[in-house]
Amino acid sequence: MKTMEAKPTALFLSFVIPVMDEEQTLESLYLGIKESISSLSDNNMEFEIIFIDDGSTDNSWKEMSRLVKQNPNVIKAIKLRRNFGKAHALSCGFKECKGDIIFTMDADLQDDPSEIPKFLDKIAEGYDVVSGWKNNRQDPLSKTLPSKLFNKMTAKMTSIPLHDFNCGFKAYKKEVLEGIKIYGELHRYIPVLAHEMGFSNTEVSVKHNKREFGVSKYGWERYTRGLVDLLTVLATTRYLEKPGHLFGGLGVGTGILGSIILSYLSILWFLGDGPIGTRPLFFVGILMIILSIQMVSLGVLAELITRHNDSGPTDTVISDKQGFE
Numbered sequence: 001m002k003t004m005e006a007k008p009t010a011l012f013l014s015f016v017i018p019v020m021d022e023e024q025t026l027e028s029l030y031l032g033i034k035e036s037i038s039s040l041s042d043n044n045m046e047f048e049i050i051f052i053d054d055g056s057t058d059n060s061w062k063e064m065s066r067l068v069k070q071n072p073n074v075i076k077a078i079k080l081r082r083n084f085g086k087a088h089a090l091s092c093g094f095k096e097c098k099g100d101i102i103f104t105m106d107a108d109l110q111d112d113p114s115e116i117p118k119f120l121d122k123i124a125e126g127y128d129v130v131s132g133w134k135n136n137r138q139d140p141l142s143k144t145l146p147s148k149l150f151n152k153m154t155a156k157m158t159s160i161p162l163h164d165f166n167c168g169f170k171a172y173k174k175e176v177l178e179g180i181k182i183y184g185e186l187h188r189y190i191p192v193l194a195h196e197m198g199f200s201n202t203e204v205s206v207k208h209n210k211r212e213f214g215v216s217k218y219g220w221e222r223y224t225r226g227l228v229d230l231l232t233v234l235a236t237t238r239y240l241e242k243p244g245h246l247f248g249g250l251g252v253g254t255g256i257l258g259s260i261i262l263s264y265l266s267i268l269w270f271l272g273d274g275p276i277g278t279r280p281l282f283f284v285g286i287l288m289i290i291l292s293i294q295m296v297s298l299g300v301l302a303e304l305i306t307r308h309n310d311s312g313p314t315d316t317v318i319s320d321k322q323g324f325e
Contacts (some may be wrong), residue, residue, distance in 0.1 A: 013037070013047040014099025018089035022107040023060045026051065029105075030067060030075065032113035040117060050076045050093045051107070055083025086168075087187040094177050102172045104187075111169040112207040119171035119204060128176050128199035129191050131162055132169030134208040158192045162203050165189065169206055173199075247302060251295030258288025 015033055019026065030049060037047055051064045064077035078092050090104060101123055105111045111132070122130040147166050154165050165188045176194050186193070191201045262285040265276040276282050 011045050011101070012099045013045065014097035014102045015047065015049045015105060016052070016090055016093035016097055016102060017049065017105050017107050018052045018054050018086050018093070019056060019060050019064070019107040020054045020083065021056045021058045021060060023056075023058045023063045025107055025109045026060065026063050026067060029107060029109055029113065030071070032109075033116070034074075036113040036116045040120070048074055048076060048097065048099065050078065050097055052089040052093050053077065053079040054086070054089040055080060087182045090187050091182055100174055102174060102177060104168055104170050104172075106168045108211055110209045110211055111167075112209055115169070115204070115206040118206065119169075122202050122204055123171060123173065125202075126200070127202045128173045129194045129201045130171045131164065131191055131201065131203040132167040132206040133162070133164045133203045134167050135163070135205040136208060154189075154192075158189075158195075160192055160195055160201060162191060162201065164203070165191070167206070247295050247299030251292045251297075251299060253292075254288045254295065255292030258285045258292060261285030261288065 017029070033047070033049060037045060051067075053061045053064060061077070061079050064075075064079075067075045068077050076096065078096065080089065080092065094102065101120070103116070103119065105113075115132070119130045119132075147164075151163060151165050155161055155163075168187075170190070172190070172194070176197075176199050177190075179197060180190060180193050182190065182193075195201055261281055265279065265282055265285065268274075269276050
Protein backbone atom coordinates (compact mmCIF):
# COMPACT_ATOMS: atom_id res chain seq x y z
CA MET A 1 0.00 0.00 0.00
CA LYS A 2 1.38 3.37 -1.03
CA THR A 3 1.81 5.81 1.86
CA MET A 4 0.88 9.46 1.57
CA GLU A 5 3.70 11.93 2.13
CA ALA A 6 3.00 14.36 4.93
CA LYS A 7 2.50 17.92 3.79
CA PRO A 8 5.13 20.23 5.32
CA THR A 9 3.85 22.59 7.96
CA ALA A 10 3.29 26.10 6.62
CA LEU A 11 5.70 28.71 7.92
CA PHE A 12 3.73 31.59 9.38
CA LEU A 13 5.15 35.12 9.41
CA SER A 14 3.94 37.99 11.57
CA PHE A 15 4.73 41.63 10.82
CA VAL A 16 4.33 43.91 13.84
CA ILE A 17 4.31 47.52 12.70
CA PRO A 18 3.84 50.53 15.03
CA VAL A 19 2.18 53.48 13.32
CA MET A 20 2.06 57.15 14.19
CA ASP A 21 0.70 59.56 11.57
CA GLU A 22 1.58 57.42 8.53
CA GLU A 23 -1.77 57.21 6.71
CA GLN A 24 -0.17 57.70 3.28
CA THR A 25 2.18 54.73 3.49
CA LEU A 26 0.12 51.89 4.96
CA GLU A 27 -1.40 50.46 1.79
CA SER A 28 1.91 50.64 -0.08
CA LEU A 29 3.62 48.90 2.81
CA TYR A 30 1.05 46.10 2.81
CA LEU A 31 1.36 45.63 -0.95
CA GLY A 32 5.16 45.62 -0.68
CA ILE A 33 5.13 42.91 2.00
CA LYS A 34 2.62 40.85 0.00
CA GLU A 35 4.70 41.12 -3.17
CA SER A 36 7.93 40.22 -1.37
CA ILE A 37 6.42 37.08 0.17
CA SER A 38 4.79 36.09 -3.13
CA SER A 39 8.22 36.20 -4.79
CA LEU A 40 9.67 33.61 -2.41
CA SER A 41 10.39 30.16 -3.80
CA ASP A 42 8.61 28.62 -0.79
CA ASN A 43 4.92 28.79 -1.65
CA ASN A 44 3.97 27.10 1.60
CA MET A 45 4.04 30.33 3.59
CA GLU A 46 1.35 32.41 5.27
CA PHE A 47 1.58 35.83 6.88
CA GLU A 48 -0.26 38.43 8.92
CA ILE A 49 0.29 42.14 9.40
CA ILE A 50 -0.52 43.78 12.72
CA PHE A 51 -0.66 47.57 12.65
CA ILE A 52 -0.58 49.33 16.03
CA ASP A 53 -1.87 52.90 16.03
CA ASP A 54 0.32 54.58 18.65
CA GLY A 55 -1.66 57.80 19.16
CA SER A 56 -1.93 59.01 15.56
CA THR A 57 -3.60 62.39 15.01
CA ASP A 58 -4.20 61.95 11.27
CA ASN A 59 -6.38 59.39 9.47
CA SER A 60 -4.07 56.43 10.08
CA TRP A 61 -6.70 54.51 12.06
CA LYS A 62 -9.30 55.00 9.33
CA GLU A 63 -6.82 53.71 6.77
CA MET A 64 -6.00 50.71 8.95
CA SER A 65 -9.70 49.94 9.40
CA ARG A 66 -10.22 50.11 5.63
CA LEU A 67 -7.34 47.73 4.99
CA VAL A 68 -8.64 45.30 7.62
CA LYS A 69 -12.06 45.20 5.93
CA GLN A 70 -10.46 44.59 2.53
CA ASN A 71 -8.02 41.95 3.82
CA PRO A 72 -9.61 40.43 6.94
CA ASN A 73 -7.50 37.25 6.86
CA VAL A 74 -4.20 39.08 6.64
CA ILE A 75 -4.36 42.49 8.28
CA LYS A 76 -5.17 43.25 11.92
CA ALA A 77 -5.13 46.60 13.69
CA ILE A 78 -4.77 47.74 17.30
CA LYS A 79 -5.54 51.27 18.43
CA LEU A 80 -3.89 52.58 21.60
CA ARG A 81 -5.63 55.26 23.65
CA ARG A 82 -2.67 57.64 23.28
CA ASN A 83 0.98 57.66 22.29
CA PHE A 84 2.74 55.25 24.66
CA GLY A 85 5.96 54.89 22.67
CA LYS A 86 7.34 52.33 20.26
CA ALA A 87 8.27 49.71 22.87
CA HIS A 88 4.74 49.64 24.29
CA ALA A 89 3.22 49.44 20.81
CA LEU A 90 5.49 46.54 19.88
CA SER A 91 4.62 44.72 23.11
CA CYS A 92 0.91 44.96 22.28
CA GLY A 93 1.59 43.53 18.84
CA PHE A 94 3.79 40.72 20.15
CA LYS A 95 0.98 39.57 22.45
CA GLU A 96 -1.42 39.22 19.54
CA CYS A 97 0.79 37.77 16.81
CA LYS A 98 0.90 34.04 16.07
CA GLY A 99 3.81 33.77 13.66
CA ASP A 100 6.71 31.35 13.84
CA ILE A 101 8.92 34.25 12.74
CA ILE A 102 8.10 37.79 13.80
CA PHE A 103 9.22 40.83 11.86
CA THR A 104 9.25 44.41 13.11
CA MET A 105 9.29 47.28 10.64
CA ASP A 106 8.70 51.01 10.62
CA ALA A 107 5.59 52.20 8.79
CA ASP A 108 7.22 55.08 6.90
CA LEU A 109 8.41 52.95 3.94
CA GLN A 110 12.07 53.65 4.73
CA ASP A 111 12.33 49.94 5.55
CA ASP A 112 12.04 48.20 2.18
CA PRO A 113 9.85 45.04 2.16
CA SER A 114 11.89 43.61 -0.73
CA GLU A 115 14.62 42.84 1.83
CA ILE A 116 12.44 40.31 3.71
CA PRO A 117 14.04 37.26 2.00
CA LYS A 118 17.46 38.23 3.39
CA PHE A 119 16.12 37.90 6.93
CA LEU A 120 14.47 34.56 6.18
CA ASP A 121 17.70 33.21 4.71
CA LYS A 122 19.55 34.04 7.94
CA ILE A 123 16.80 32.48 10.05
CA ALA A 124 17.06 29.36 7.88
CA GLU A 125 20.80 29.25 8.65
CA GLY A 126 19.90 28.81 12.32
CA TYR A 127 20.06 32.33 13.75
CA ASP A 128 17.42 33.37 16.29
CA VAL A 129 17.60 37.15 15.85
CA VAL A 130 18.37 38.98 12.61
CA SER A 131 18.89 42.75 12.73
CA GLY A 132 18.82 45.10 9.77
CA TRP A 133 21.84 47.30 9.10
CA LYS A 134 21.12 50.54 7.23
CA ASN A 135 24.56 50.59 5.64
CA ASN A 136 23.67 53.50 3.34
CA ARG A 137 21.25 55.46 5.48
CA GLN A 138 19.13 58.04 3.66
CA ASP A 139 18.87 60.57 6.49
CA PRO A 140 20.53 63.92 7.19
CA LEU A 141 23.89 64.10 8.99
CA SER A 142 22.14 65.41 12.11
CA LYS A 143 20.61 61.94 12.49
CA THR A 144 23.28 59.66 11.03
CA LEU A 145 26.26 61.02 13.00
CA PRO A 146 24.80 60.65 16.53
CA SER A 147 23.36 57.28 15.50
CA LYS A 148 26.79 55.98 14.45
CA LEU A 149 28.35 57.16 17.72
CA PHE A 150 25.51 55.61 19.70
CA ASN A 151 25.83 52.28 17.86
CA LYS A 152 29.60 52.09 18.32
CA MET A 153 29.31 52.78 22.03
CA THR A 154 26.49 50.24 22.44
CA ALA A 155 28.41 47.55 20.57
CA LYS A 156 31.47 48.21 22.74
CA MET A 157 29.56 48.13 26.03
CA THR A 158 27.47 45.05 25.19
CA SER A 159 30.19 43.12 23.30
CA ILE A 160 27.68 42.43 20.51
CA PRO A 161 29.20 43.39 17.13
CA LEU A 162 26.11 44.88 15.48
CA HIS A 163 26.41 48.00 13.33
CA ASP A 164 22.88 49.31 13.81
CA PHE A 165 20.95 48.83 17.04
CA ASN A 166 18.55 51.62 16.04
CA CYS A 167 17.22 49.90 12.91
CA GLY A 168 13.60 48.87 13.46
CA PHE A 169 13.74 46.25 10.70
CA LYS A 170 14.36 42.98 12.56
CA ALA A 171 13.23 39.36 12.53
CA TYR A 172 12.89 37.03 15.51
CA LYS A 173 12.01 33.44 16.12
CA LYS A 174 8.87 33.35 18.22
CA GLU A 175 10.55 31.83 21.27
CA VAL A 176 12.94 34.78 21.53
CA LEU A 177 10.14 37.22 22.32
CA GLU A 178 8.28 34.93 24.71
CA GLY A 179 10.71 35.62 27.55
CA ILE A 180 11.46 39.31 26.92
CA LYS A 181 9.55 42.27 28.32
CA ILE A 182 10.27 45.65 26.76
CA TYR A 183 9.44 49.20 27.82
CA GLY A 184 10.91 52.68 27.45
CA GLU A 185 13.53 52.49 24.68
CA LEU A 186 14.34 48.81 25.26
CA HIS A 187 12.99 47.75 21.85
CA ARG A 188 16.35 48.67 20.30
CA TYR A 189 18.10 46.36 22.80
CA ILE A 190 16.11 43.18 22.15
CA PRO A 191 19.19 41.65 20.46
CA VAL A 192 21.17 42.34 23.65
CA LEU A 193 18.48 40.83 25.88
CA ALA A 194 18.20 37.83 23.55
CA HIS A 195 21.99 37.35 23.54
CA GLU A 196 22.07 37.23 27.33
CA MET A 197 19.39 34.50 27.22
CA GLY A 198 21.54 32.39 24.89
CA PHE A 199 19.93 33.20 21.54
CA SER A 200 22.13 33.80 18.49
CA ASN A 201 22.36 37.17 16.72
CA THR A 202 23.37 38.27 13.26
CA GLU A 203 22.67 41.16 10.91
CA VAL A 204 22.02 41.82 7.23
CA SER A 205 22.66 44.95 5.22
CA VAL A 206 19.34 46.41 4.08
CA LYS A 207 18.23 49.09 1.67
CA HIS A 208 17.10 52.32 3.34
CA ASN A 209 14.72 54.54 1.41
CA LYS A 210 14.31 58.27 1.71
CA ARG A 211 11.24 59.40 3.59
CA GLU A 212 8.62 60.60 1.12
CA PHE A 213 5.69 61.23 3.46
CA GLY A 214 5.35 62.67 6.95
CA VAL A 215 8.14 63.65 9.32
CA SER A 216 10.44 61.80 11.67
CA LYS A 217 9.06 61.23 15.17
CA TYR A 218 12.48 61.07 16.84
CA GLY A 219 14.99 63.68 17.91
CA TRP A 220 18.11 63.99 20.02
CA GLU A 221 16.18 63.20 23.19
CA ARG A 222 15.79 59.56 22.14
CA TYR A 223 19.55 59.05 22.43
CA THR A 224 19.47 60.33 26.01
CA ARG A 225 16.66 57.93 26.85
CA GLY A 226 18.46 55.20 24.95
CA LEU A 227 21.64 55.62 26.99
CA VAL A 228 19.71 55.39 30.25
CA ASP A 229 18.00 52.23 29.01
CA LEU A 230 21.35 50.83 27.91
CA LEU A 231 22.55 51.08 31.51
CA THR A 232 19.30 49.38 32.56
CA VAL A 233 19.92 46.56 30.09
CA LEU A 234 23.49 46.04 31.29
CA ALA A 235 22.36 46.00 34.92
CA THR A 236 19.43 43.63 34.34
CA THR A 237 21.31 41.19 32.10
CA ARG A 238 24.83 40.94 33.46
CA TYR A 239 24.02 41.57 37.12
CA LEU A 240 20.39 40.45 37.54
CA GLU A 241 21.43 37.24 39.31
CA LYS A 242 24.47 38.79 41.02
CA PRO A 243 23.63 42.37 42.06
CA GLY A 244 26.25 42.20 44.78
CA HIS A 245 28.94 42.21 42.09
CA LEU A 246 27.58 45.46 40.64
CA PHE A 247 27.04 47.41 43.85
CA GLY A 248 29.93 45.76 45.66
CA GLY A 249 32.28 46.53 42.78
CA LEU A 250 31.27 50.18 42.78
CA GLY A 251 31.59 50.27 46.55
CA VAL A 252 35.06 48.76 46.54
CA GLY A 253 36.14 51.20 43.80
CA THR A 254 34.96 54.27 45.69
CA GLY A 255 36.41 52.89 48.92
CA ILE A 256 39.84 52.46 47.34
CA LEU A 257 39.70 55.98 45.90
CA GLY A 258 38.66 57.41 49.25
CA SER A 259 41.42 55.50 51.05
CA ILE A 260 44.02 56.81 48.62
CA ILE A 261 42.85 60.39 49.19
CA LEU A 262 42.90 60.07 52.98
CA SER A 263 46.28 58.29 52.93
CA TYR A 264 47.72 61.10 50.82
CA LEU A 265 46.41 63.73 53.24
CA SER A 266 47.69 61.72 56.22
CA ILE A 267 51.20 61.68 54.71
CA LEU A 268 51.01 65.46 54.26
CA TRP A 269 49.97 65.84 57.91
CA PHE A 270 52.88 63.71 59.14
CA LEU A 271 55.24 65.78 57.01
CA GLY A 272 53.94 68.89 58.74
CA ASP A 273 52.21 70.37 55.72
CA GLY A 274 49.59 72.21 57.79
CA PRO A 275 46.15 71.05 58.97
CA ILE A 276 44.16 68.81 56.64
CA GLY A 277 40.74 69.03 58.30
CA THR A 278 39.80 72.18 56.42
CA ARG A 279 40.80 70.97 52.98
CA PRO A 280 37.99 70.13 50.46
CA LEU A 281 39.89 66.99 49.46
CA PHE A 282 39.55 65.70 53.03
CA PHE A 283 35.74 65.85 52.82
CA VAL A 284 35.83 64.18 49.40
CA GLY A 285 37.79 61.28 50.89
CA ILE A 286 35.37 60.93 53.80
CA LEU A 287 32.36 60.98 51.44
CA MET A 288 34.00 58.33 49.26
CA ILE A 289 34.44 56.01 52.27
CA ILE A 290 30.81 56.56 53.37
CA LEU A 291 29.57 55.93 49.84
CA SER A 292 31.66 52.77 49.69
CA ILE A 293 30.08 51.41 52.87
CA GLN A 294 26.60 52.23 51.56
CA MET A 295 27.19 50.61 48.16
CA VAL A 296 28.63 47.40 49.66
CA SER A 297 25.73 47.22 52.12
CA LEU A 298 23.24 47.74 49.28
CA GLY A 299 24.94 44.96 47.32
CA VAL A 300 24.65 42.54 50.24
CA LEU A 301 20.95 43.38 50.69
CA ALA A 302 20.34 42.95 46.94
CA GLU A 303 22.00 39.52 47.06
CA LEU A 304 19.84 38.48 50.01
CA ILE A 305 16.66 39.60 48.19
CA THR A 306 17.73 37.84 44.98
CA ARG A 307 18.48 34.57 46.75
CA HIS A 308 15.20 34.74 48.67
CA ASN A 309 13.08 35.35 45.56
CA ASP A 310 14.99 33.08 43.16
CA SER A 311 12.51 30.64 41.64
CA GLY A 312 15.10 28.86 39.50
CA PRO A 313 15.57 28.91 35.74
CA THR A 314 12.56 29.26 33.43
CA ASP A 315 11.85 27.20 30.31
CA THR A 316 12.91 30.17 28.21
CA VAL A 317 16.60 29.43 28.81
CA ILE A 318 16.25 25.77 27.72
CA SER A 319 16.94 25.27 24.01
CA ASP A 320 16.08 21.57 23.80
CA LYS A 321 14.78 18.60 25.79
CA GLN A 322 15.08 14.87 25.16
CA GLY A 323 13.81 11.83 27.02
CA PHE A 324 10.85 13.63 28.60
CA GLU A 325 7.24 12.60 28.04
